Structures are given as structure tokens and as C-alpha cells.
Amino acid sequence: MDPRRPRWQSLRLIVLMSISVGLMIIDHRSENLSYFRSAVALAVKPLYEMSALPARLGAWVDRASRSHMDVREQYDRLRGEQIVLKSRLQKLEALEAENRRLNRLLAASRKVGEEVLLAQLVEVSLDPFTRKVLVNRGVRDGAYSGQPVIDPDGVIGQITHATLFTSSVTLLTDQSHAIPAQIRRNGLRVVVYGLGVPDRLSIPYLAQDADIRDGDILVTSGMGGRFPPGYPVARVTEIVKDPNEPFLGVTGMPVARLDYTRDVLLVWQVVPDDADPAQDEPDTGNGQAEAASDVAVQGANDGG
Amino acid sequence: MQISADTTGPRVRGWIIPISFGAALLLMAMPLPTWAVPYRPDWVGIVLIYWCIAVPHRVGAGVGWSVGIVMDVMQFTLLGQNALSKTVLGFLANQSHLRIRMYPMWQQCTAVFLLLSIDIGLVTWVHGVAGNIKVGWSAWWPAASSMLIWPWLFIILRDARRRSYIC
Numbered sequence: 001m002d003p004r005r006p007r008w009q010s011l012r013l014i015v016l017m018s019i020s021v022g023l024m025i026i027d028h029r030s031e032n033l034s035y036f037r038s039a040v041a042l043a044v045k046p047l048y049e050m051s052a053l054p055a056r057l058g059a060w061v062d063r064a065s066r067s068h069m070d071v072r073e074q075y076d077r078l079r080g081e082q083i084v085l086k087s088r089l090q091k092l093e094a095l096e097a098e099n100r101r102l103n104r105l106l107a108a109s110r111k112v113g114e115e116v117l118l119a120q121l122v123e124v125s126l127d128p129f130t131r132k133v134l135v136n137r138g139v140r141d142g143a144y145s146g147q148p149v150i151d152p153d154g155v156i157g158q159i160t161h162a163t164l165f166t167s168s169v170t171l172l173t174d175q176s177h178a179i180p181a182q183i184r185r186n187g188l189r190v191v192v193y194g195l196g197v198p199d200r201l202s203i204p205y206l207a208q209d210a211d212i213r214d215g216d217i218l219v220t221s222g223m224g225g226r227f228p229p230g231y232p233v234a235r236v237t238e239i240v241k242d243p244n245e246p247f248l249g250v251t252g253m254p255v256a257r258l259d260y261t262r263d264v265l266l267v268w269q270v271v272p273d274d275a276d277p278a279q280d281e282p283d284t285g286n287g288q289a290e291a292a293s294d295v296a297v298q299g300a301n302d303g304g
Numbered sequence: 305m306q307i308s309a310d311t312t313g314p315r316v317r318g319w320i321i322p323i324s325f326g327a328a329l330l331l332m333a334m335p336l337p338t339w340a341v342p343y344r345p346d347w348v349g350i351v352l353i354y355w356c357i358a359v360p361h362r363v364g365a366g367v368g369w370s371v372g373i374v375m376d377v378m379q380f381t382l383l384g385q386n387a388l389s390k391t392v393l394g395f396l397a398n399q400s401h402l403r404i405r406m407y408p409m410w411q412q413c414t415a416v417f418l419l420l421s422i423d424i425g426l427v428t429w430v431h432g433v434a435g436n437i438k439v440g441w442s443a444w445w446p447a448a449s450s451m452l453i454w455p456w457l458f459i460i461l462r463d464a465r466r467r468s469y470i471c
Contacts, residue, residue: 004361009395016369016391023384028434033383040377047326047378051333124335129431129443132380161380168380198338259338 154232154255356397368394
């Protein structure tokens with residue numbers, strides 16, 4: 001036995017194990033540890049930065065070596081796209097206003113608008129059994145645990161831990177994730193579960209005679225109050241009808257490009273003071289990052 | 305905790321341990337292509353094993369716990385999950401350091417595989433207790449890949465240790 005080794009090895013082991021188990025229990029049941037998490041996250045930030053260095057270098061080289069012609073071409077294409085989108089936006093704004101008027105006539109309570117903030121992926125989960133990503137917006141920017149996260153194509157997931165400067169987002173495909181949705185075609189309510197594998201979702205508990213077809217688009221139903229209604233979630237890709245099973249075996253694919261996107265949007269649900277929903281945004285980060293009132297933009301992107 | 309013979313050595317002496325753990329965490333955070341992610345070796349685990357058997361009076365369960373906590377934060381897992389498994393890993397490697405030191409390389413590799421299997425087993429238990437996460441046999445791939453990395457890592461770290469006069 002090495003005389004320099006510290007004594008009470010087993011006691012230390014037991015103490016440390018108890019601390020770990022205690023931490024896990026606290027972390028599993030409450031949010032109390034988010035400050036601790038923030039502090040450690042801040043301390044290891046340089047490591048994250050370093051690990052992202054090769055990718056960033058690649059992006060820089062790519063940008064530096066792109067020719068003037070390419071940029072020109074892309075500029076023209078994007079301009080064209082912008083004009084198209086803008087024209088669609090006009091129509092949508094008119095429709096939105098009309099919708100609001102009609103809603104008021106009906107005295108409907110669903111007058112919830114949404115505000116968004118652009119965020120960037122900093123890091124993808126290192127644990128192969130969880131499907132999570134880290135984004136560069138945190139409590140400081142108004143992000144909160146349970147906040148919906150979308151990309152231009154559809155829902156990506158929700159924030160599960162918001163620290164001061166960053167938040168971790170659990171993706172739709174995570175095994176612990178479920179999202180209430182409905183079929184856009186007929187409004188049938190379903191719950192979409194993640195499977196823990198990329199690009200596959202499960203839609204269980206549908207009766208054998210349920211009206212669901214290959215290619216159906218599922219959108220958020222707004223049930224549970226966490227996700228705003230109407231955002232695309234998944235496309236049905238496979239329906240297995242086995243008479244021996246009580247339910248249909250339905251699999252879907254996320255509409256959002258979970259594994260490819262870099263820019264995502266955090267969504268806040270705000271109740272507008274009738275006139276202009278863009279006015280009462282409480283939490284804005286820095287000016288250039290925030291997009292304006294975004295339901296319209298969102299509609300324009302997936303509408304056409 | 306330095307011995308008198310060391311005092312003439314270069315200044316990097318004690319730093320090689322934190323530096324190697326930093327590098328291991330960096331390798332854990334490095335983006336990999338999707339197909340390769342399940343095979344990523346447990347860099348932190350093998351570096352921890354190495355230091356536990358090389359300098360058992362410095363590195364053990366306590367260091368394992370600290371590195372584990374950092375890993376938990378970096379991987380957004382349940383806080384304490386990796387801390388628990390790395391504590392146990394550090395303790396076991398520390399306890400059996402005399403035996404593992406004596407082994408020929410292939411037996412060392414087997415020992416590393418076993419130690420990491422215990423580590424992974426603890427993590428999967430925690431997964432099972434905490435939620436509905438099902439983990440298949442693929443969870444054990446990192447133990448196998450780490451076992452293959454071990455001989456090289458052992459040589460590199462041994463050189464680094466000798467050069468920085470840690471004993």
C-alpha cells in the first residue's frame with residue numbers, strides 16, 4: 001500500500017456517491033440547480049469554443065474562398081425570394097387583421113400571438129442516447145424552461161434547461177419527448193413521441209380505423225398550452241396495419257431539419273393588446289437578432 | 305504533495321493532469337459524424353483510469369467526481385449521473401492500481417474494458433431509474449473502442465508523465 005495515498009478511501013467513495021445521488025434527485029425533481037449548472041457551464045465555455053474551432057475554421061475558409069460570382073448569384077436569388085415572400089406577407093397581414101377582427105366578433109379567447117428570437121446552435125448533445133442541442137440564448141435573453149423552439153420548417157423541440165447564457169433544447173426525436181399534435185387535414189388529435197433515433201417519430205394509440213394517411217402533415221394542436229397551435233411537427237411516413245395489434249403502428253418524420261439547422265427561433269406566446277402584437281414584447285436580446293412579428297413570416301414560409 | 309526529488313523539474317509538473325483531462329473533455333465535445341457518435345471512446349474514463357493507476361495518491365474518486373460533474377453539465381444529462389459513475393470508476397481503478405500496473409498490455413485492455421463496462425452499467429441504471437430511456441447493447445460500444453485506444457493513450461500519457469516528473 002502506498003503510504004502517500006489518502007486514507008478513508010471507502011468513506012470518501014460513499015460520501016461522493018451520496019452527493020451524486022442527492023444531486024440527481026434534486027435535479028430530476030426541481031430546477032433549483034440551474035445556477036450551479038450555469039456556473040459550471042461558464043467555466044467550461046472555453047472548451048466548447050475550442051471544440052467548435054475546426055468547424056468555424058471550415059466555415060471561414062468556405063466563405064473566404066467563395067467567388068464573387070457565387071455571391072452575386074446568391075444575392076440575386078435571395079432578392080427574388082425576398083420579393084416573393086414580401087408580397088405574400090402583405091396578403092397575410094391583411095388576413096391576420098381580418099382574422100383578429102372576426103375573432104373579436106366571436107369574442108374568442110384564442111388571441112394569442114407569438115414573438116420570436118433568433119438563436120444559434122452552439123453544440124449538439126454528446127450523449128448518444130439523448131437528442132439535445134445547446135443554443136446561445138439563455139435566461140438573460142428571456143428564455144425559460146419549457147419554451148418552444150422552431151425553425152423555418154417546423155417545430156424542433158423545447159428548452160429543458162435554461163442557464164444564464166445558453167439553453168439546452170430537447171429535440172422532438174428525444175426518447176423523453178412527446179408533443180400534442182393534430183392532423184392538418186382533418187384535425188384528428190394525436191400525440192407524437194420521439195424514439196431516440198434521428199428523423200423518426202412514433203404516433204401511437206391510434207385506433208385501427210383512424211383516418212390517417214401516408215404523407216399527412218401533423219401540426220401542433222396547442223393542447224397543454226406549451227406549444228402554440230398550428231406549427232408543423234411531422235409528416236406521416238409509414239402506417240402498419242396489423243390486425244393482431246390493438247393500435248395502428250404509425251411512424252413519422254420531423255418536418256423541421258433537426259440535424260441540419262443552425263439557426264433556430266425561440267417562441268414566446270404573448271397576448272396582444274388588440275392593435276399591434278409586435279409592440280408588447282417584454283424580453284428582447286440584442287437588436288439585430290430579433291425578427292419582427294413572426295407568425296406572418298412563419299406562415300409565409302410554410303404556406304407556399 | 306510533491307516530493308523533494310521533483311523540485312528541479314520543469315514548471316509544467318502538476319499541470320499535466322488537468323491538461324490531459326481538459327483534452328479528454330475536448331475530445332468528448334468534438335463534433336463527430338452521426339454514424340460515429342455511438343462509438344466515441346470514453347476519453348475522460350480512460351484518462352481517469354490512467355491517472356488512477358499511475359498516481360493513485362493524487363487521483364481517485366474525488367477527481368473522478370469533479371470531472372463527472374463537468375461532463376454532466378457539458379452533456380446536459382442529469383446532474384450527478386456521470387459524477388456517480390466516474391466516482392466509482394475512479395475508486396475501482398485506484399483500488400486495483402497495483403494489480404493493473406503489473407498486467408501485460410492485453411490484460412490491461414481487458415481490465416479497462418471491464419472498468420468502463422461498470423461505468424456504463426451505472427449510467428444505464430440511472431437512465432432506467434430516471435426515465436423511460438431504453439438503452440440497448442450499443443451503449444457498450446464506447447467500452448470496446450476505449451479498450452482499443454488504451455495502449456496508445458497509455459504510452460502517450462506515460463511519456464507526458466515522465467517528462468513532467470510526476471510520480
